[in-house]
Amino acid sequence: MALSTKPLSGMRQRFPEQFRVEKFVTDVLSGSSVSAGFQEYDGPVIEPLALFAAKSGGELVGRQSYSFTDRGEREVILRPEMTPSLARMVASSGELQLPVRWFSMPLCYRYERPQRGRVREFLQFNLDILGSNSLAAELEVILVLNGIMKSFDAPSSIYRIGWSSRRFMTEALLRCGVKQELHSGVFSAIDKKDKMKDEAWSDYLLQACGGDKKVAGTVVSLVSVESLSDSWLVNLMAESPAFNEVQEFDLLLEKTGISSALFSPGVVRGLDYYTGIVFELVDTGSENRRSLCGGGRYDNLVGLFGAGRISGVGFGLGVLTLTLFLESYGLIPESVKQAAPADVYIAVASSSVIADAGLLAETLRNSGIRVMMDVSGKKLGKQFSEASRNRITQVITVGVEEAETGIYKMKYLPDGKVTAGSVEELIGILK
């Protein structure tokens, strides 16, 4: 029986035309990171299960994991996210290296039901600063995030960076009358607000609040706040250090002109390890409902490895989700989609001149010209068609005479114009 021509469901397979688009996206992500002094790293795809069991949250290592026992009887997992591996690397490299500013483009794995923008094998861009307690770190990562969107020419009207603070929300929930032991459940409920129907969500929140309608109502008021100068909020949070921090950060964002950033107390992010400022990037339109990016400050991850307390702040961004967003707004340039794989095609008139064609190809390549040499062995007409199919505009023909004289004819396919010249002359035209 013939094998299937399809990959497994949810797996990442990229033909060259798809790869070009993905690379356009990842190049901008890398470029923006490098521009801000971040350095690239990578960790293993296969990790000990215990690394994620500790902090990522039960769903990731339970129902959604690719975990198995390897041939050496180790319980392993294909990483569902990058941050725990990053924390381990920072723990092992010692305090002298702090602060670190690192980014990565890891393949990650989650066993979820595939749907638009959600697959099982995905590239997730990660950018983090570890070893700084200053809000300058939060500002810096959000500057990079905003810089990424500007590099894609995304107008600030089509995306929003919603942000809040776990520390602030913890204090606010206490002041709303939510007991500490209910916070985890209430955070989960708040995180699911946009993913559920209104009524179902109200019931869910009420239950998370221990069935107390008054408390649940106050929580609804809290997550509905749209401004830090809201008088109800200011009154609720009087003399709260966490509220001061939130106000301070809001001022930093305003002063640096990040108009897309908006204080949103409903943003709490799903991962269990966030402790301070949290944020997410969302499409303001309706086509892409999943958040493009989520991040925040985490204080207690590196300590898991026995190192001292090292605080981090960073974000993860799904490359596929971002690509779909860019495509839905027409922000993937046609020049990327239609790029030709070479500057010139070398047509080979007969098999007796293959070596001559190869030598010519090498000379041109050494001059920085991208050369596709014919390997089909077909007739010249078909070779010209092959150049066209590849959107290559120039074709040099190598025959016995050309090989002897060193004078070649080059045809510009769009207008059919033919130029004859030496290798040096053709290089001059092609460069």
Next chain:
Amino acid sequence: MALSTKPLSGMRQRFPEQFRVEKFVTDVLSGSSVSAGFQEYDGPVIEPLALFAAKSGGELVGRQSYSFTDRGEREVILRPEMTPSLARMVASSGELQLPVRWFSMPLCYRYERPQRGRVREFLQFNLDILGSNSLAAELEVILVLNGIMKSFDAPSSIYRIGWSSRRFMTEALLRCGVKQELHSGVFSAIDKKDKMKDEAWSDYLLQACGGDKKVAGTVVSLVSVESLSDSWLVNLMAESPAFNEVQEFDLLLEKTGISSALFSPGVVRGLDYYTGIVFELVDTGSENRRSLCGGGRYDNLVGLFGAGRISGVGFGLGVLTLTLFLESYGLIPESVKQAAPADVYIAVASSSVIADAGLLAETLRNSGIRVMMDVSGKKLGKQFSEASRNRITQVITVGVEEAETGIYKMKYLPDGKVTAGSVEELIGILK
């Protein structure tokens, strides 16, 4: 108990200084491929076990595989190599696209005992042409391989491209008196020649030859041949089409000046699916015994997917093995190892000017300058040390006065010289 700060044995973890070296290597591999009109693709890491069971050879899917049953009861494997996934992609994209010239940089997995140059999780560069039966395809991939080595400034004395042909060897073995049913075992024995002690190998070969000493002796003569004009060989292979092809290819290599290529009948390559020309890249010195690269022509892979017969030729090259080779010959430039992560460091004199520093950083970044903005919140002296530690030579200080006047001081750390100027003036110096 604290979690281990080490990754699992044999897994790929790259700190930024290691990542830079790896990226230097992979950039050359990509660049050489793009220069020859090859396009990048990628396939899934998680593949159906059946995809590899069919053709890769028993060892890869048996003792050396990372295989498991996923949550949907699928028998899956972490790809041990790329070629079967490539064959599937070509089969699914249809004949109209042929020939394809593709390359990839996949992560691959083999459960082997880790040692120098051999790990369990590794990047393996792959470059292939599918849909061409011409020797021009073999020539083209070897031109790229040779071009890669030249791009690394590797002198041709330190590496050798040994090559032979499976078809030729099949005919030669028959003429040496080795029955067809013994060929697979004899190929295995030939492949292990350099990995075993002489005496043990002689015994192994004798057994593979069915215990026939005369036949085994002839096979030893065959694999010891060093030239295609060897009179014993010419006599043995009279009027053999496969021998003609080998001679033709030898002439192509000679004419294109690939002096590092050497006909070597002992090169058969381990993968079961090769059918024509095979080749490998080896270190001529003694430090790196593993072949850096192996490849050849495979005729019967794409057919597994029910498509017509599509012949391919290509090679796989281990990025780690190549990196070790380059390092042992001093071919990784110091400038790569010592690269600074930014062109300028912005020191922040007090927390009241963080936003001003952020705005300055963004202006410089938009001009193409790589800027590391301080996030430590430490005193200025420590911030200057932080710039030094990162090998960044220029430091701009932002304080209240600078934020007000827009005139900044920039210090060049190597000589301590200070320049004062507007943002535009500093950009002029930094670019």
